[in-house]
Amino acid sequence: MKLTNLLTGAALALGLATSAVAQDKTKVGFIYVGPIGDGGWTYEHDKGRLAVEEHFGDKVETVYQESVPEGADAERAITQMALQGADLIFTTSFGYMEPTLSVANKFPNVKFEHATGYKTAPNMSVYSARFYEGRAVQGHIAGKMTKSNIVGYIASFPIPEVIRGINSAYIHAKKVNPDVEFKIIWAYTWFDPAKEADAATALIEQGADVILQHTDSTAPQAAAEKAGNVITFGQASDMGEYAPMPRVSSIIDNWAPYYIARTQAVMDGTWETVNTWDGIGAGMVGIGEISDAVPADVKAEALAMKDAIASGEYNPFTGPLKKQDGSDWLAEGETADDGTLAGMNFYVEGLEGDIPQ
């Protein structure tokens, strides 16, 4: 009898102790669209998660679920994390917007952060990076380095974020090389190595000697390496294993500072709904090392542009710019406002083809 009591007491104490510890820890959840080893988008988000763990040590516990399909499955995955006691949940793909909103309404005490969307709630923020700033630097290098004057672009989905990237790269390539032409293939995927490799090969066969990609795998890099004399840029992640050729530079997503700051805000109880859109200046977008395959003067110009964007001195969308149909968009010296950029659904003048509608 005594022994049983003792055991019950011990078990109870243990139970209380564990729940007390659990309460001390801030639990942060991550929902990923691809596998953490994709070498691109999801890989960088997961690096952000690991940075949170390293920064806060014992004070946080992180959980994640990878390769979550967008739609009903995402809603269950997010709900499940909320049920398991997550305090803060990052959902890291555009397609998670509706599911995140729906779960956020059901769990008012849990904070949600959705990447690249536009819907917010009292407990749901959105965050994204101004990748188009990096695209400007890429466009400059691409325009200078192409010999065939054909730049291939593997686009994912015709959403504003991708269209901004195409426009930004094109504007800056055209600026240094008036003869440049963009060939765009819509892959309709964020991550599909086979499809991406096919797209890269098709573009190279059409004469492209620069491949830009808005998809996350390294398959286009491998295809370019095989073809030889084709340059590429790392996407989302540095993809440095393909440097110095074909990968001559990259756009790197750096989510760690944001994830750490938001986790800190939850710990401090100062979390508020925000709409974050940071670029090179704030460190959310990084430019990977420009390799020796790029001539020194081009490299210097590219770096100068990067610094000008970072300091706010230069905006990649500065007039005079016209839309594809020839109508005026931005007057001389005028810069694009965030509202137009956020919903961008048109090409700038000079780009050929139509945005799939």
Add this chain to the structure above:
Amino acid sequence: MLRLEKRPQPSAFWSWLTPLIAVVVTMIAGGLLFGALGKPPIEAIRTIFWEPIFGEFSFYYRPQLLVKGAPLVLIAIGLSLGFRAGIWNIGAEGQYIIGAICGAAVGLAFYPTESWVIFPLMVLAGALGGWAWAMIPALLKVRFGTNEILVSLMLVYVAEQLLAAMALGPLKNPEGFGFPGSRNLQQYPSAHNAEIITGSGMHWGVVAALVAVIFAYILLNRHILGYHIRLTGQAPRAARFAGVRPRLLILFCLGASGALAGLAGMFEVSGPTGQISIDFNVGYGFTAIIVAFLGRLHPVGIMLAGLLMALTYIGGEIAQSNLGLPAAAIQLFQGMLLFFLLAVDVLTNYRVWLTSTEAA
């Protein structure tokens, strides 16, 4: 030494027992796999099979089993009819997509009118869409003798392109800031396939799946058409003498499986998913093939297999998040299930004798 002897007829006893053995063997092999990954094996298996039904948050997961299982069962029932007759519809995923597009399109055409007729019309459109998509391989097979496996599979990719075009074009949400994807049907009451009892997970697709199970059972056991289906699968030549019209059977089996897959897509788009988006389909049409075989092509078996598959999905997600198991390990685990089922199937078709080595 083990010696195999072919049974004159597949054993009925073993054909019911082998799925259970396959599940147990999968648990053991899966446990070893999880152990090799440095995760507690028993805890992982327990999380996958126990947590969704009896765990702390089962109030949420139990209804989700119905949500996840219903489309699998609905599609697998349709597939099983053809599979029994040796007619292989591999393109249920495509029919599922077309059903969803047609159903959603009809609903969105009425937006924002509210009326009780809208949802029944959507159901009809969904079934018709799936049926029509399945008629392509059916007619090609009947008319030109093409292979329905290839044609139906290829049409999946066509359907996926059509889905992308719809999400970006005609069905795009006009208030969506240019982003792809349709309006959310969950926010349009007349078109919303809502839960019949809140929190139960029981939406009209679940009801349809149960009805399909009952109808398939009656069809196969009590109806001359079901007899013809079974006969064609077991003895095609004899079937012809018995008055079976093979072309009609092809049209019926592909049409029925297409219509059921279309229904599944329609209930999914108007309910749990809510909107047409570029990657709306998540592979139910392919997983349903596993479910059909796991359920022995028998309506009741399929129902149980569908729930089991749903369990591994939901339990697998919990294991991922709680124990940090990689997604690939869970997919491997599900694949093992079919693999072991096929492997232990040898017991259904063969008798195993233990013979002494001296005799050999």
